[in-house]
Amino acid sequence: MTACNGRITSERDMEEKVPLLRRLPRVDDLMAQGRMAALAEAHRPLAREAAREAIEEARQRLLAGEDSAGASLEAVAARAMELYRRKSARSLRRAVNATGVALHTNLGRAPLSAAAQEALAEAAAGYCNVQAGLDSGERTPREIHVLGLLQRITGAEAALVVNNNAAATVLVLNTLASGREVILSRGEMVEIGGSFRIPEILKLAGCQLVEVGCTNRTHLADYEKAITPATALILAVHQSNYRIEGFASQPPVAELAKLARSKGVACVHDLGSGALLDYRRYGLPYEPNVPESLAAGVDAALFSGDKLLGGPQCGIILGKTDTLQAMRKNPFYRAFRVCKLTLSALEGTLRLFLDAERLPQEHRVTALLAMPVKEIQRRAEELARLVREGCSGWLDADTIEERSEIGGGSFAGHSLPTVCVRLRSERIAAAELSKRLRLSDPPVFARVHEQGVLMDPRTILPGEEPLILAALQGVGDSLQRGPS
Ligand SMILES: *Cc1c(COP(=O)(O)O)cnc(C)c1O
Numbered sequence: 298m299t300a301c302n303g304r305i306t307s308e309r310d311m312e313e314k315v316p317l318l319r320r321l322p323r324v325d326d327l328m329a330q331g332r333m334a335a336l337a338e339a340h341r342p343l344a345r346e347a348a349r350e351a352i353e354e355a356r357q358r359l360l361a362g363e364d365s366a367g368a369s370l371e372a373v374a375a376r377a378m379e380l381y382r383r384k385s386a387r388s389l390r391r392a393v394n395a396t397g398v399a400l401h402t403n404l405g406r407a408p409l410s411a412a413a414q415e416a417l418a419e420a421a422a423g424y425c426n427v428q429a430g431l432d433s434g435e436r437t438p439r440e441i442h443v444l445g446l447l448q449r450i451t452g453a454e455a456a457l458v459v460n461n462n463a464a465a466t467v468l469v470l471n472t473l474a475s476g477r478e479v480i481l482s483r484g485e486m487v488e489i490g491g492s493f494r495i496p497e498i499l500k501l502a503g504c505q506l507v508e509v510g511c512t513n514r515t516h517l518a519d520y521e522k523a524i525t526p527a528t529a530l531i532l533a534v535h536q537s538n539y540r541i542e543g544f545a546s547q548p549p550v551a552e553l554a555k556l557a558r559s560k561g562v563a564c565v566h567d568l569g570s571g572a573l574l575d576y577r578r579y580g581l582p583y584e585p586n587v588p589e590s591l592a593a594g595v596d597a598a599l600f601s602g603d604k605l606l607g608g609p610q611c612g613i614i615l616g617k618t619d620t621l622q623a624m625r626k627n628p629f630y631r632a633f634r635v636c637k638l639t640l641s642a643l644e645g646t647l648r649l650f651l652d653a654e655r656l657p658q659e660h661r662v663t664a665l666l667a668m669p670v671k672e673i674q675r676r677a678e679e680l681a682r683l684v685r686e687g688c689s690g691w692l693d694a695d696t697i698e699e700r701s702e703i704g705g706g707s708f709a710g711h712s713l714p715t716v717c718v719r720l721r722s723e724r725i726a727a728a729e730l731s732k733r734l735r736l737s738d739p740p741v742f743a744r745v746h747e748q749g750v751l752m753d754p755r756t757i758l759p760g761e762e763p764l765i766l767a768a769l770q771g772v773g774d775s776l777q778r779g780p781s
Contacts, residue, residue: 351377397753400705416645453615465612470502474529537569537706551593570707571600607662608646737768
């Protein structure tokens with residue numbers, strides 16, 4: 298055998314190592330150690346698995362010729378505890394969103410308001426009356442828990458709730474236009490991301506797409522000319538995540554609805570972001586909203602529950618009773634309907650909209666979006682100060698004027714002014730710092746920008762600053778210990 302770099306290469310080498318290998322702790326030794334002993338009571342299989350892996354790692358290190366200190370009982374037990382912690386941690390965990398993107402799809406879109414969390418906890422705690430009428434004891438539609446609220450807030454007659462707005466689109470189109478033609482402007486052939494493309498959804502729903510107009514301009518007359526006996530409906534889709542500017546126009550939904558009515562076809566509005574009121578009252582840009590769309594006379598309006606509405610993931614369809622009754626009978630509805638947990642969080646969220654005045658205090662998404670820059674600046678300066686004090690010696694923190702993205706296909710083309718904390722270090726590259734923050738507990742998501750890591754207080758929820766500081770100090774400690 299040939300010798301190379303401390304690996305087992307000769308019989309003499311092996312003879313030296315066998316006594317060391319024999320002294321490796323055994324699983325039962327580890328299970329009797331301090332914290333592991335406590336775990337062994339409650340979580341035996343995972344704890345034993347962690348112990349076996351820690352021993353195997355130590356064995357491999359000894360065979361590779363490493364110092365035997367790493368194979369001591371204490372060292373192997375510490376490693377076993379670390380492995381155990383990783384194995385037993387839940388995968389889906391609360392995370393800190395310091396990216397400034399208010400509706401971040403990868404971070405679960407809307408953070409729920411306290412009222413929604415309470416409603417969810419109650420429904421999750423045991424049985425609930427999701428489909429049982431309390432008066433009659435008979436079966437009721439599960440939307441009954443949100444119908445009254447939606448009627449009051451939007452003026453709708455009837456409501457259906459499904460898994461998301463993509464499902465809502467399929468259900469509406471399949472019910473109202475299967476085997477027939479749907480007229481859509483070339484300016485509204487939207488791709489939302491995650492393989493949701495309006496023309497493909499139309500095909501899936503069994504409809505024939507009839508494109509009208511141009512990318513930048515579509516006129517009412519274009520729709521009118523396209524209507525034939527094969528036409529089932531006119532589809533209007535909100536340009537939720539893009540904007541066509543310059544020489545551009547699109548007839549208002551009210552005109553499309555009027556045209557549809559006069560020709561005896563339906564008009565459906567996919568609003569996407571689900572604004573339940575006019576956000577200009579909170580100093581935000583105009584976004585097409587549900588009450589306006591219904592007042593304009595569309596047969597169905599559909600939108601997401603977890604965008605501006607700030608609730609759980611779901612798709613909401615509002616419209617006339619007869620129209621929605623037909624959708625309820627479609628087998629797709631049975632496949633797409635939501636669970637009690639979704640309905641409870643949705644009800645909790647919708648109740649907040651009864652008092653629009655208090656929305657910026659009580660409703661998380663509205664609070665984030667309407668947060669005054671002065672307030673953000675105060676929080677940024679405070680966080681920067683905490684970081685300078687808590688991480689002195691390796692991390693520098695200052696504040697910088699920036700923009701927050703809204704995200705989630707809402708207020709396309711608009712960003713909001715903000716003030717971020719900028720973190721810079723000579724000891725660690727920005728991308729590496731950002732990665733280690735993600736691997737912290739809880740995970741912290743920030744933005745990497747040029748040489749720094751940016752944290753936007755707009756999306757850092759109240760009380761999360763100490764979690765961020767602890768995550769940064771954890772990174773600082775690991776830098777002290779040297780490269781891992
Ligand atoms: C977001 C969006 C969708 C998709 O909604 P999901 O709830 O994510 O399925 C569809 N249409 C429009 C216009 C949207 O903005």
